[in-house]
Amino acid sequence: MFPQIAARNQPASNRTARNVTSPAPPLASGADVDSLAQRIALMGATMSYARDTEIFGENEPADYLYKVVKGTVRTYKVLKDGRRQIGGFYLPGDIFGLEFADKHTLSADTITDARVLVVKLSALAALAEREAAIGRELHALTARELRRVQERILLLVKSAQERVASFLLEMAERVATADAIELPMSRQDIAEYLGLTIETVSRTLSALESAAAIEVPTSRRIVLRNRPALNRMHG
Amino acid sequence: MFPQIAARNQPASNRTARNVTSPAPPLASGADVDSLAQRIALMGATMSYARDTEIFGENEPADYLYKVVKGTVRTYKVLKDGRRQIGGFYLPGDIFGLEFADKHTLSADTITDARVLVVKLSALAALAEREAAIGRELHALTARELRRVQERILLLVKSAQERVASFLLEMAERVATADAIELPMSRQDIAEYLGLTIETVSRTLSALESAAAIEVPTSRRIVLRNRPALNRMHG
DNA sequence: CGATGCGTTGATAACTTTCAAATTTAGTGG
DNA sequence: CCACTAAATTTGAAAGTTATCAACGCATCG
Numbered sequence: 051m052f053p054q055i056a057a058r059n060q061p062a063s064n065r066t067a068r069n070v071t072s073p074a075p076p077l078a079s080g081a082d083v084d085s086l087a088q089r090i091a092l093m094g095a096t097m098s099y100a101r102d103t104e105i106f107g108e109n110e111p112a113d114y115l116y117k118v119v120k121g122t123v124r125t126y127k128v129l130k131d132g133r134r135q136i137g138g139f140y141l142p143g144d145i146f147g148l149e150f151a152d153k154h155t156l157s158a159d160t161i162t163d164a165r166v167l168v169v170k171l172s173a174l175a176a177l178a179e180r181e182a183a184i185g186r187e188l189h190a191l192t193a194r195e196l197r198r199v200q201e202r203i204l205l206l207v208k209s210a211q212e213r214v215a216s217f218l219l220e221m222a223e224r225v226a227t228a229d230a231i232e233l234p235m236s237r238q239d240i241a242e243y244l245g246l247t248i249e250t251v252s253r254t255l256s257a258l259e260s261a262a263a264i265e266v267p268t269s270r271r272i273v274l275r276n277r278p279a280l281n282r283m284h285g
Numbered sequence: 286m287f288p289q290i291a292a293r294n295q296p297a298s299n300r301t302a303r304n305v306t307s308p309a310p311p312l313a314s315g316a317d318v319d320s321l322a323q324r325i326a327l328m329g330a331t332m333s334y335a336r337d338t339e340i341f342g343e344n345e346p347a348d349y350l351y352k353v354v355k356g357t358v359r360t361y362k363v364l365k366d367g368r369r370q371i372g373g374f375y376l377p378g379d380i381f382g383l384e385f386a387d388k389h390t391l392s393a394d395t396i397t398d399a400r401v402l403v404v405k406l407s408a409l410a411a412l413a414e415r416e417a418a419i420g421r422e423l424h425a426l427t428a429r430e431l432r433r434v435q436e437r438i439l440l441l442v443k444s445a446q447e448r449v450a451s452f453l454l455e456m457a458e459r460v461a462t463a464d465a466i467e468l469p470m471s472r473q474d475i476a477e478y479l480g481l482t483i484e485t486v487s488r489t490l491s492a493l494e495s496a497a498a499i500e501v502p503t504s505r506r507i508v509l510r511n512r513p514a515l516n517r518m519h520g
Numbered sequence: 521c522g523a524t525g526c527g528t529t530g531a532t533a534a535c536t537t538t539c540a541a542a543t544t545t546a547g548t549g550g
Numbered sequence: 551c552c553a554c555t556a557a558a559t560t561t562g563a564a565a566g567t568t569a570t571c572a573a574c575g576c577a578t579c580g
Binding site for chain 2: 127129130131133135137149150151155156179182185189190192193195196197199200202203204206207245285
Binding site for chain 3: 471473484487488490504
């Protein structure tokens with residue numbers, strides 16, 4: 051089930067130190083809710099995972115809620131034909147694993163080395179019984195996730211250029227320092243997120259660079275040079 | 286963006302089983318959770334709409350929850366470039382309008398003449414305060430909707446043939462008498478739901494007919510002749 | 521009837537994928 | 551730290567898929 055969790059559990063001193071201060075991660079994208087975040091910090095255990103490590107798999111029991119403290123996590127589903135569709139990328143501050151079903155419908159693994167806060171859902175549910183606010187915040191979390199997925203649907207019916215432009219703008223909101231984006235994920239990951247091939251993503255980025263909309267100094271670093279143009283593509 | 290709440294009925298077997306054991310209103314048969322359905326029936330007002338009538342528009346306050354009693358409703362969003370993306374089709378028993386935001390992110394209108402049960406969300410929320418079961422059922426509704434939208438994402442990254450095959454199988458579960466599907470929506474609606482053009486939908490249906498997977502006696506009536514083949518396409 | 525809207529079919533163009541190869545980057549062992 | 555190998559990314563050419571533009575059939579309705 052969660053072999054990694056037991057194996058990689060951090061010493062109590064580490065957890066305590068981190069939990070006492072409960073600092074907002076610098077890159078937090080606002081996908082959490084304050085008091086819920088605090089509850090999780092108090093109730094949860096922090097786990098460390100190496101790069102490319104599975105956190106949970108499809109069809110495993112969904113007994114925990116996860117919050118990224120450091121690093122990047124992706125959720126995905128492997129289709130029958132072997133292709134992989136990425137459900138989402140989760141950055142520090144983001145919560146994932148909340149699927150409202152007994153079993154996970156997606157798998158989750160780390161893209162980079164990562165620290166993740168883990169809370170038993172049953173504990174949260176018990177808390178929600180006593181404090182209505184917690185229940186409302188879980189609800190708000192779900193609502194946000196639903197809107198996020200619905201946005202993706204609008205994205206997936208558009209052209210490759212529109213998808214890539216939208217992706218860059220989304221990431222800019224989440225991880226950008228000024229106009230420079232440091233991407234934690236590979237071209238393959240981006241392609242699987244956008245429903246394109248890696249070649250099309252690469253070509254589209256090259257075209258955007260030729261059009262002076264962006265700069266790509268290294269493959270993992272992208273600088274937005276013309277946001278209005280990207281916004282127009284984003285539609 | 287896409288509001289479609291629990292657009293799906295339960296599998297036919299469940300519907301049948303539930304109807305046998307519970308005296309539900311004739312057309313509001315158990316497409317959702319029983320007690321919630323009953324509450325809505327008791328609290329709500331039934332509205333009648335002619336074909337092609339708007340029920341609510343994007344950006345209007347989302348103060349009500351809707352349940353289709355008779356007819357078919359679609360939700361949609363008009364993109365900046367004028368294209369229209371359909372969020373979902375709602376058949377008798379389906380609930381829509383639950384968007385977890387102050388304002389609707391989609392519009393809803395009728396595809397056929399329709400009767401719709403309307404309940405004030407504030408009334409439901411008040412009820413949920415006193416009865417935890419109601420809150421849980423609203424929650425379950427959301428969960429189902431989230432899974433439905435995620436399914437849709439998997440659909441939209443596939444080929445035209447896969448999308449059409451999946452659409453037919455989905456509709457077969459929802460409206461089929463045996464293997465004959467009576468479609469309430471136009472080719473244009475189907476195209477906008479699947480993110481394709483009307484010509485591609487039409488050609489794909491013709492191809493499926495040539496391949497003896499389906500029959501199309503009239504444009505609104507489709508008979509499934511080879512479900513295993515469709516299932517293989519559906520992936 | 522003749523107009524109108526919907527659906528189908530055809531021809532062509534545009535876009536994306538596939539297959540292949542070149543290039544750059546990253547990782548590893550010496 | 552360098553050299554070497556493997557992996558990731560980019561680029562090119564060709565094939566495949568879907569969209570666009572256009573024409574036609576068919577049914578409905580005034």
